[in-house]
Amino acid sequence: VITVWNAAELHNIISHKTQRYVKDVSLQLTSDIEGRLKKITQDMLALEDSVLKIYDYQDVEGLKEFLDRKAAVLEFDSLIISSCTGRSYATGITVDNLLELPGVQDALKGNNGVSFLDGQSILYSVPFYEDGQVVGVLSGIRSKANMQKLIQPHSFDGKGLTCISDSDGNVIISPTDLDPFLRLDHIFTQETKTRQRELQSIYQMRDNMRSQQGGVFTFTALNGSELVLSYDTLEPYDWVLLTLVPADLISQDTDRYVTKTFLI
Secondary structure, three states: OHHHHHHHHHHHHHHHHHHHHHHHHHHHHHHHHHHHHHHHHHHHHHHHHHHHHHHHOOOHHHHHHHHHHHHHHOOOOEEEEEEOOOOEEEOOOOOOOHHHOHHHHHHHOOOOEEEEEOOOEEEEEEEEEEOOEEEEEEEEEEEHHHHHHHHOOOOHHHOOEEEEEOOOOOEEEOOOOOOOOOOHHHHHHOHHHOOHHHHHHHHHHHHHHHOOOOEEEEEEOOOOOEEEEEEEEEOHHHEEEEEEEEOOOOHHHOHHHHHHHHHO
16 A cells, blocks of 8 residues: 555656646747747847838839848748838738737837737738837738747657747647647637636636736647646747647656556
């Protein structure tokens, strides 16, 4: 009896250690992705002065060559300049009603903004100034595949998935492959299939995300897999990084010995 109890306690300790490990690594991953997201904005802001000078001199060919080169270097599908007077120029993809998008409206007010285009691309927007006044907006489009590559984790032996959602749990950037575990969109709609403890964890997660707090918990996916979910706030744009890892990430090598102990 004592041996069995000891083996069971060992299993519980490993489970807690797994949660702590996932949390520590996901915090580091969050910091890394935050830096990447901020760099996107910083790269665009660095273009501001050069773009404005070329734009003011109405050197269309010079502007085209400059933006085409920068779009390739910075991995944007398209860079778009739009002025408050209605003039605009795009290196590639154009956007209808650009000035009406929420992210562009934020940029016109002097703030960095982001907009979502048909769920497939993200439009980053930054203001550019002349004599202290906002005179236009520089926007850059990045595809969904590009953003998925940006958040792809290299930890957890390749078994982890990450996605970015807003504070209400709506997935903004999904992983490249959801099939091994579950579709993350279902985390907030599986109340009828979860145990009471897991249901409380999901409700707590909702509250924490809305108050910009992180957390971690273990739950059972729709396909029966035991998973650890860590969620951490991303400072840019009030987003949340969700990190999903198999619960047996660490214990898979020790579970057979625990089972042998029960049999012995």
